[in-house]
Structure formats: C-alpha cells, structure tokens
Amino acid sequence: MTPRLIVSDLDGTLLGSDHVLHESTIEVLRALTEQGHQLTLASGRHYRDMKVFRDELGVPMHLISSNGAYTHAPDDTLLAAHHVDPEKARALIELERPANVRLSLYLDDAWYIDSESPGHLAMHAATGFVYQVVPASEMPVNGIGKVLYGGDPLELARIEASVRQIGGDDLHVTYSTPNSLEIMAGGVNKGVALAALLERLNLRADECLAFGDNLNDVEMLALAGEAHYMANAHPEMAGRLGRGRQIGHHHEAGVAELLRERFGL
Template sequence: MVPHLIVSDLDGTLLGADHDLAELTVATLRELAAQGHQVALASGRHHLDMLPFRDRLGIDAHIISSNGAWTLGPQGQRLRSHYLATELAQALIRLPRAAEVRLNLYRDDAWLIDEAAPGLLDLHDATGFEYRVEAVESMLPEGIGKALYIGAPHQLAEIEEAARQMAADQLHITYSMVNSLEIMAGGVNKGSAVQALLDDLQIPATRCLAFGDNLNDLEMLAMAGEAHVMANAHPDLGPQLSAARVIGHHAEAAVARHLRERFGLDV
C-alpha cells in the first residue's frame, strides 16, 4: 500500500448540512487510516473547534486550522503557528467598518468577537465551541492568527480594499463564505500548510487528495495531485482549477463516497 495524504475542508465539504460528520464519513476515514493513509482536516475554523471532529473520527488526524495559521499533530501537539505582525493586527482591529460588521479574532486559545452574535453559534452546535465577547478597545494585537470580518458582501469589499491598500504584500486575504472575509499573515493559507505537512510526512503532492468548496481552499486544491471541488462550491472556485474534478454535494457525503470508489473500499 502506497500512503496518500487525504486532506479535506470541513464546512460545505466533509461536513453535512447539519455541520456534522455523517456516519459514512467516519467509517470511511477510519478504514483509510487503518490502511496506512494519512488524514488531515483543513478549515477556517479555530483548532479548538475542530478537535471534536477529530475525536469523533477516532484516528490520528492532523489539523490545519484558521486557514493555515495553526497546524496540530495527531496528538494535538502544535507543529506550526503563524501570527499576524502586531502592528498589522492593531491596524486591522482599528479599520473603519459598518456598525453591523462583526470583528472576530482567533488566538491560540480563544475566539474573540466584538459584539454578541448568537446566530453564528448554529454553525458550532456539533462542537459546542463559543466565542468570547470583548470590546474593540480591549482587544490586544498580539498572538492573533486570523482576523475575520462577518457582514454583507459590499461592506466586506470596502474592508478588503482598505486592508490591501494598507499592506497587501504582508497579508493573505480570502473568503470562506460570501459574508466572511478572512485575513492571515502573508503566505499563510491552506496550501502552504498542506505542503509543509507533506514535507513532514515525506509524501509527494502527487499523492495528495484534497477536497474543498470555497475560495479559502484555492491554494490547497491548486497544489494537490488530486483536487476535488464540491458540487455546491463557490461558483468562482472551479474555473480557477482546470485540473480539479467536481464531485457530489456535501449534504450527500460526497467526499466519503468518492474516497470509497477511489480506494476500492466497497470491492
């Protein structure tokens, strides 16, 4: 058996419409891990929000969180951390924005938000992970892996433009959903994190299977030997990945179904 790295985004990809793992997905990844394949979960979520999914899988999976800001090993050990420069984080905290746009900061051990937004918690029902409200005036700029702005697309476009004018070459700017603008340090993305993990595991990119559905998956899918775009993906993602294969819908456990076919698990 030749080992592969199987890396998947979570929301809109590996998780179902209920933002949880289907039983078929759990069984499939367990079978593949038992055969000696490596598994990694790669998400814009905080790593503390991802650990319950790894625990439910019950396998030695790596975790790439906050779009590559953190990489955790199978036992939860931190392999890599990438933080925004303090002065840039301070500038992002102070960027002008509409009152209804929520500012979120991801630190090593917390998800901070400037005002309560109960509707956001529905996404995290399966893990129980919650934000901590902290006034902007009290937000410290040190130790921030990701800044996340949640708002209407036209409002986020203004923030994106301001961030790019401020320090485009020192930031990685992307979207995980149309209402979610995500900013990390320059060079920090899922693709660079997956490449570093492949180097650790001594597995070539040609033996990497990657699955994603949104713009923050672009770099990861572009570098994988076998790239897969979900049927429910952002319409701008597929056209940028001519070599990627479109598979089924995340609500139908399409990642698990494809993996079972790809590795002959039902033969």
C-alpha cells in the first residue's frame, strides 16, 4: 500500500473527552508508522502542549501547533513560525471585553493569561503545560503566534465582530470550541501549514488523510485527499466542507476505528 500522511487534530478528535490518548489509538498509530505511513498532529494547542502526546506515542511526527502558526519537525527543529503583527496584537490586547472573558497569548515558548482560570488548567492537566498570569497591561506585542479569548459564546461573538474590524485580511479568525475565539496572523491556518508540509515531504494532497472536529480544522480537511470529521463535530462542519466522511465519536476512538478499517489492521 502506498504510504500516506495521516494528520489529526487533538481535542475533540484524536483525544477522548478526558483529553488523553486511547490505548487503541496508540496501538493503531504505532502500527501505521511501522507500515511506513507518516503522522502529523495539527492542533490549536501550543507546541509544548502537543509534544507530550508525540512523546507518549513514541513515533516520529511533525507538529503543527497554534492553528498553523508553528510547524516543528520530529526532532523538534522549528520549520516555520508566523507571528501576529505587533500593532494588531496591541489592539487585540487592549480590546474592551467583559471581565469574565479571559485573554491568552501563545508565544514561541510560553502561554500568558490575564487572570487565573481553573478551566484552562483542567484541559491541560494531562500534559503539565501551564500558563503564566500576566496582566494585559504588561503583555508583550512581539512574538505572538496566537491570541485567544475564552468565555461565553455570545460575548465572544461580539468580540469577534470587533476583531474583524481591527484585523481585516491581516488576521485569521476562527474557533477551536464555542468558548474559544482564536486569532492568528492573516493567512495562517492548519490548511496552509499542511500544504507547506506536504510540499516539504514531496507528497500530494491526495496522499493525505485528515481528521478534525471544529471550525479551525476546516481548511485542513478541505485540502486533504481524504477528509474525516467526527460524530461530535461542529454542526456546521458538513456544510463548510461540502465533502468528507463523518466517522465515530472522539470518546469512542473514532479515528482509530476508521484507520483500522482503512488500512486493514
């Protein structure tokens, strides 16, 4: 069988509801690597937050992090980094927002948040990657891969409208969950990062299988020759893609089950 590039989102896709890898998922991914297939993780998470899962799998893989802002090689070499324009970053940091909406920055090697947030800590407990509390007035404007606002979806919708006025084509705006509004530099998304990686690996898009569940996965799934979205995917996913196959639920190792079927494991 021709080797493929298999690329997957993490939360809501490859990880269970507990934000950890299923044993069956680990087994299947290791078996595919032994068959000569290549693996890539593509997530909104920070690179340092993702590499824990790569290390747990114990197989070489590229990492696309912060929704495409960074790409790392299997040996941790940084292959690409795209930062938000400093003036746009300043405007995003200073943007007026409700007190219960948290502001986060993903920098090259750190995660800053404007106030304590137990909910954020719980999601990342399995990796040990934690934020540093930094008041918005002291946050930097340089070297930012991603800006996040976390809070109620209705409040985020109002913030999104302001962000789009600030950014125009200079910012890419998406959601990883209904409670997480995420902003990168213009033209930065998982699909663009995947296209660059395919070129680096001398592979075609039709030699790639991709898995995702939310709006920040749309560009990646649209590019891949075989697009799969989860049973728990965002309700607009099918309409946004216009193609692709719906598979099982992330809490039931839907990706692993599809891969077993697809590759006869």
